Structure formats: structure tokens, C-alpha cells
Amino acid sequence: MSRLRVGLLSNPTAALGTAHRVGRQVGHLLRLAGISVVDLSGPSASVARARALEVRDTLTALVVVGGDGTVSLGAEIVADSPVRLGIVPAGSGNDFARALGLPLNDPEESVRILLHALSRPVVAVDAxxxxxxxxxxxxxxxxxxxxxxxxxxxxxxxxxxxxxxxxxxxxxxxxxxxxxxxxxxxxxxxxxxxxxxxxxxxxxxxxxxxxxxxxxxxxxxxxxxxxxxxxxxxxxxxxxxxxxxxxxxxxxxxxxxxxxxxxxxxxxxxxxxxxxxxxxxxxxxxxxxxxxxxxxxxxxxxxxxxxxxxxxx
Missing domain, CATH: 2.60.200.40 (Tumour Suppressor Smad4)
Incomplete structure (x- = not known):
């Protein structure tokens, strides 16, 4: 079993609830790959932020499922820390995912990219x-x-x-x-x-x-x-x-x-x-x-x- 521990944060309202459903699928796929997953999603951004900050230092990565606002929330949580940010686009705009060339509406491919990146050197971007x-x-x-x-x-x-x-x-x-x-x-x-x-x-x-x-x-x-x-x-x-x-x-x-x-x-x-x-x-x-x-x-x-x-x- 992998020692990697990944936080999962999905937006319950993004894309009329689609992100919440995609988040459950992503969590399942990560667990099948042997990743320890802790669900940090909450009814609001403030609740999710508090949950994530409480355990951030125990995580290898934080995976966010949603649109640009959810990605931004994830960046606030992990900025200037060793914790890596994974993105599964499931919002209505997904502009940051577009800029990265990430696949839209494809949770399985998104998880494949996340798993591959976990074994690759760190990629740091500006904020x-x-x-x-x-x-x-x-x-x-x-x-x-x-x-x-x-x-x-x-x-x-x-x-x-x-x-x-x-x-x-x-x-x-x-x-x-x-x-x-x-x-x-x-x-x-x-x-x-x-x-x-x-x-x-x-x-x-x-x-x-x-x-x-x-x-x-x-x-x-x-x-x-x-x-x-x-x-x-x-x-x-x-x-x-x-x-x-x-x-x-x-x-x-x-x-x-x-x-x-x-x-x-x-x-x-x-x-x-x-x-x-x-x-x-x-x-x-x-x-x-x-x-x-x-x-x-x-x-x-x-x-x-x-x-x-x-x-x-």
C-alpha cells in the first residue's frame, strides 16, 4: 500500500452538482490505485478551507474537483507549502485547466495524469x-x-x-x-x-x-x-x-x-x-x-x- 496521502476537495455546487459526483468518482479511482484519500469537501468554501488547513501538513497533495474558483481555493491552501495541487476540471469555465491543457469532462484521464505526475519531478508555477x-x-x-x-x-x-x-x-x-x-x-x-x-x-x-x-x-x-x-x-x-x-x-x-x-x-x-x-x-x-x-x-x-x-x- 502506498504511503501517499491525498486530500480531496470537490465543490458541491460547481456545474450544478456535477463536480460533487465527479469528486466521488475521482476518490474511488485514487483509492483503487492504492492512494490514501481523505475527503475534505464541505458545504462552503470556508468549511473546506478550515478542514484542509488542519491536515495540510500531513498531505502529499491536494486534489481539487471543480471550476476556477475551486482551483483558486486549492491554491490558497497549498501556496508556499510542499503540498502539490492536483486539478480535475469539473466547473463551468475551467479556464485554468484550459491554460494547462488538461482534459475536460474526463475524470479517468484526469486521474491518470495525477498519478503520473506524482512520480515526476515537482512543477512549480507562479501565483x-x-x-x-x-x-x-x-x-x-x-x-x-x-x-x-x-x-x-x-x-x-x-x-x-x-x-x-x-x-x-x-x-x-x-x-x-x-x-x-x-x-x-x-x-x-x-x-x-x-x-x-x-x-x-x-x-x-x-x-x-x-x-x-x-x-x-x-x-x-x-x-x-x-x-x-x-x-x-x-x-x-x-x-x-x-x-x-x-x-x-x-x-x-x-x-x-x-x-x-x-x-x-x-x-x-x-x-x-x-x-x-x-x-x-x-x-x-x-x-x-x-x-x-x-x-x-x-x-x-x-x-x-x-x-x-x-x-x-
Missing amino acids: IEILAAGEHALPHRSVALGNVNLGFDALVNARANSSGRARSFRYTTAVLRELPAFTPLPYWLEIDGGERIELDATLVTLSNSGTFGGGMRVVPDARLEDGSLELVTLEKVGRQELLRFFPRVFRGTHTSVDGFGIRPVREVTVGLRHGRSLRCYADGEPRALLPITARLLPGAVRLLADVSSGGSS
Whole structure:
């Protein structure tokens, strides 16, 4: 019998309960392979987090079953620890899994990849830590693996999360519903300790994986292990141009659009001028109200995956 001990955390609500069913199947397959499995799933993210942190130091790996929010929860639990993170995509968006090139809707192949990776050298990827201060301070450490959305994309994410449609359709629908009333937002930014700058922008996104919104390739050449984050901005684009912009992002052909920019950064603080209020989203989940600071955590998460074969590399 293997001495490997793996925690299993599945989201009971992801993809209308599909993730919970897939989680049971994954646990069964891992046990058949001789792995000791402890189920850490709970009725809420806070309960699952508490259970996992209590036993984290006894685990070889933590396997999460769900969408991007569940992957982000797993990253928060294992970041800066020796515990490796395994991913079985079973959510509605699965953008981080897409970036890695992991199979979707195939639990058996997912488990095969996990078992193979357990015998391979450790693969470490970067993460993003999100910090907020004062009354907006977060109740626990906030870590993302994919993206931190800070503009029109955050507003769309909020609207999409309230829809019952499939992820790609609800994101597109949310874009169309959010667009008529949208105007560029008045930002201030401090990048890598530099002086404060101001800009009016439609998109401000901090990207690690390069993919969001159910397959939008916002940074086509993003790499998860390069020790850098990409600050994405889109300025001087009106409503009609924005409507034409998003379909191009799915194809990754948007980078030549006037006003679109990508800048490598390690830390950025973002706020809004004129008393405007906006909640940032990270890996599909609501985080803190602006202003926030997001910073690179180089090599903070050890994955049970082969990053070299992923879509981001």
C-alpha cells in the first residue's frame, strides 16, 4: 500500500452538482490505485478551507474537483507549502485547466495524469496574492492562479455569476447586457513601486494564465512559470469597438487593437478616482473592493501537471 496521502476537495455546487459526483468518482479511482484519500469537501468554501488547513501538513497533495474558483481555493491552501495541487476540471469555465491543457469532462484521464505526475519531478508555477487594507481587508489570504479582473471584465464577471447559463454563453450574454451603460473607468495605478499614474480604461486585468471568460485568450503567450505577471489594459475604445473586440479575444487576434497593451509586472496597486466603487474578481470569484494590491508569488504553487504541455506555455 502506498504511503501517499491525498486530500480531496470537490465543490458541491460547481456545474450544478456535477463536480460533487465527479469528486466521488475521482476518490474511488485514487483509492483503487492504492492512494490514501481523505475527503475534505464541505458545504462552503470556508468549511473546506478550515478542514484542509488542519491536515495540510500531513498531505502529499491536494486534489481539487471543480471550476476556477475551486482551483483558486486549492491554491490558497497549498501556496508556499510542499503540498502539490492536483486539478480535475469539473466547473463551468475551467479556464485554468484550459491554460494547462488538461482534459475536460474526463475524470479517468484526469486521474491518470495525477498519478503520473506524482512520480515526476515537482512543477512549480507562479501565483497572485491579492491584498486589501482597512475596512476592505480580506478575512483570509487571497490567492489566484489565473487572473485578477479589475475593469469591464469584473463587471461582466459579476453579472455572469448570477446567470444560470453555461459559462461561455453567460459571459457573452453578460457582455451584451453590461455594454450599453458602460463608460471607461478612471483608474490610478502604482506599478512595481513607481510613481502613481492615471488612466481612463475599459479593461485592467492582471494575468498569470492568460485565459479567462470561458476560453478568452487575453494574453496568448502567457506563461505560468516565468516569474512575471502581465498587466493588460485597454484604452480609448468605445462601445462599438468593444463589442467587436471580445470575439477576437477568443481567437487571440486582439493584441494589435489600438489602445490594447500588455506590460510585465511583479506588483501593482489599483484604485479608482472620483470616489468610484468597483469590486475586483479573481479566478471568477468576487474579492475586495478597490483599491487593492496584487503581487507575484513566484513558484508558490506546486502542481500535479506537466506545464510544458499546457496551452499557456
